[in-house]
Amino acid sequence: MFDSTLLEALRNARHLVVFTGAGVSAESGIPTFRDRLTGLWERFDAASLATAEAFRADPALVWGWYQWRRSIVHRAQPNPAHRAIAALANKVPRLTLITQNVDDLHERAGSHDVTHLHGQLERPRCFKCQREPDAPLPVPDESEAGRRVQPPTCLHCGGPLRPGVVWFGESLPVNAISHAFQAAEDCDLLISVGTSGVVYPAAEVPQVAWRAGATILHINPAPGPLHGERDFALASAAGNALPALLNSAFAEH
Ligand code: APR
Numbered sequence: 001m002f003d004s005t006l007l008e009a010l011r012n013a014r015h016l017v018v019f020t021g022a023g024v025s026a027e028s029g030i031p032t033f034r035d036r037l038t039g040l041w042e043r044f045d046a047a048s049l050a051t052a053e054a055f056r057a058d059p060a061l062v063w064g065w066y067q068w069r070r071s072i073v074h075r076a077q078p079n080p081a082h083r084a085i086a087a088l089a090n091k092v093p094r095l096t097l098i099t100q101n102v103d104d105l106h107e108r109a110g111s112h113d114v115t116h117l118h119g120q121l122e123r124p125r126c127f128k129c130q131r132e133p134d135a136p137l138p139v140p141d142e143s144e145a146g147r148r149v150q151p152p153t154c155l156h157c158g159g160p161l162r163p164g165v166v167w168f169g170e171s172l173p174v175n176a177i178s179h180a181f182q183a184a185e186d187c188d189l190l191i192s193v194g195t196s197g198v199v200y201p202a203a204e205v206p207q208v209a210w211r212a213g214a215t216i217l218h219i220n221p222a223p224g225p226l227h228g229e230r231d232f233a234l235a236s237a238a239g240n241a242l243p244a245l246l247n248s249a250f251a252e253h
Contacts, residue, residue: 023194128159
């Protein structure tokens with residue numbers, strides 16, 4: 001069912017990079033960015049809420065939206081795609097996991113050392129002084145999620161807390177993006193899972209790997225165009241494709 005060259009590339013990989021986007025968490029019930037917002041958030045779009053300007057103009061609106069997202073992530077469970085990626089780490093000599101996602105489902109599936117290019121929902125910090133709160137924030141309950149909520153204030157300077165994610169127009173964490181590019185340069189296989197590949201500089205990670213000579217596999221029900229040699233696509237949901245790939249490559253090995 002899988003191309004034999006691809007299976008060989010996986011079996012023989014010295015350094016595998018797995019690069020994930022919102023699609024890997026879609027089957028856990030977390031909406032992707034290109035999905036339309038639903039319910040109370042129907043009349044907003046993600047791109048206009050995920051900016052520093054939006055937070056400055058209406059902190060309660062933006063914080064409320066992130067509380068809603070946190071409540072979805074807290075209720076969600078890792079799916080077979082997250083678990084297959086965690087299992088892959090035991091099958092290859094080296095695996096680097098790079099995600100654009102701000103949820104913690106890779107960690108909850110058992111992956112270690114996850115590089116979060118776009119930050120993490122559970123790492124809020126002060127909008128003014130950048131300090132992180134000493135204790136984790138309580139999980140929003142259902143009544144709080146989905147409406148405007150004033151953000152908590154920083155104990156050091158009294159500024160509002162902001163979500164620990166990278167908003168549109170902001171720079172990516174320097175360590176995370178340089179680690180991602182180094183891994184992309186070094187790997188021999190990169191599996192890109194559930195990303196539309198339109199948000200830069202993250203979208204460059206697979207391109208860097210391909211230019212450096214790695215084999216690339218895209219797993220996406222709606223894959224983009226391929227670049228010819230060493231470029232493969234599985235037009236399938238990640239929760240089906242990844243466990244099946246793992247089985248085919250390593251079942252009898
Ligand atoms: N399995 C695999 N892929 C899937 C699945 C699935 N079950 N369901 C949807 N997809 C694919 C979609 O076809 C789409 O190409 O996942 C992709 C999700 O794309 P986006 O919503 O654009 O998510 P992502 O690529 O992670 O977005 C990048 O944009 O808004 C910013 O910072 C945000 O990190 C995010 C970045």
